[in-house]
Amino acid sequence: MIEFVLSIVVFLAAHVLPRKLALRERLIPVIGRPAYMVLYSGLSLGLLVWIISAAARGPYIELWSFAVWQAWVPIAVMPVASILFFAGSLVPNPLSVGFRKGDANRIPSALGVLSRHPILWAFGLWALSHIPPNGDLISVLLFGSFAFFALMGSFGFDKRMQRLMGREAWLSAVSGAGAVPFIRVRGLKTASVLIGGSLGLIIYMGFMHGAHLWLIGADPVALVR
Incomplete structure (x- = not known):
């Protein structure tokens, strides 16, 4: 469960901090928009895979x-x-x-x-x-x-x-x-x-x-x- 919660937190942080810290505006002029989109999409996909795999390893606690x-x-x-x-x-x-x-x-x-x-x-x-x-x-x-x-x-x-x-x-x-x-x-x-x-x-x-x-x-x- 700890790994799952951590993966969610990291995923959300990876999508909030770039805007809060203006990382997007700083990186695009340096590496270009296509390269930025490829890198960011790859990071998002990797984190999503981590979330799903962590969820699969977590305990099953039925709510309904x-x-x-x-x-x-x-x-x-x-x-x-x-x-x-x-x-x-x-x-x-x-x-x-x-x-x-x-x-x-x-x-x-x-x-x-x-x-x-x-x-x-x-x-x-x-x-x-x-x-x-x-x-x-x-x-x-x-x-x-x-x-x-x-x-x-x-x-x-x-x-x-x-x-x-x-x-x-x-x-x-x-x-x-x-x-x-x-x-x-x-x-x-x-x-x-x-x-x-x-x-x-x-x-x-x-x-x-x-x-x-x-x-x-x-x-x-x-x-x-």
Whole structure:
């Protein structure tokens, strides 16, 4: 249990301290944005592997017993999370976590549909939806920590962008990019949303038809039969 808690703390610190200490702003001019993204993604992936392996070695302490309805929660929520993640990855997003930053003064209309934090929303929905069918202490701490990280990340990015852009400029920018996904529908026909959303649904179906069992060791479809 100590190793698991430590892995969570290190993971959260690795995603909070670079912003607090402005390490990102210092390193990107030196090594370039692509190199920084590769290194940071590698670090995040390595820490995530550590968390999962530490969780697997931890003790099983049941908090509630399993019921079939609990397995339906991630099955119902994950299509939305998948669309948000993959579509959000394709849309330039200078306001939050993203693979394409873009210009803060030119917010794509698609971003208004997805929300200004589509990847964080995807991460949070994934984490929250996996709590009900995993009623043991380590799973609740694992998914709860990730959900908290996503929630605090959205507030953190909003505060950071207000500081960098100025409050008036930030308010003007976010007027076209809401906090809640899919509130605005005018950008639904943009290529990024259609392609990313389709890819997200394909990946979701792959997980439902064997990929989840192969990668995670649990078959979500078998749980609801």
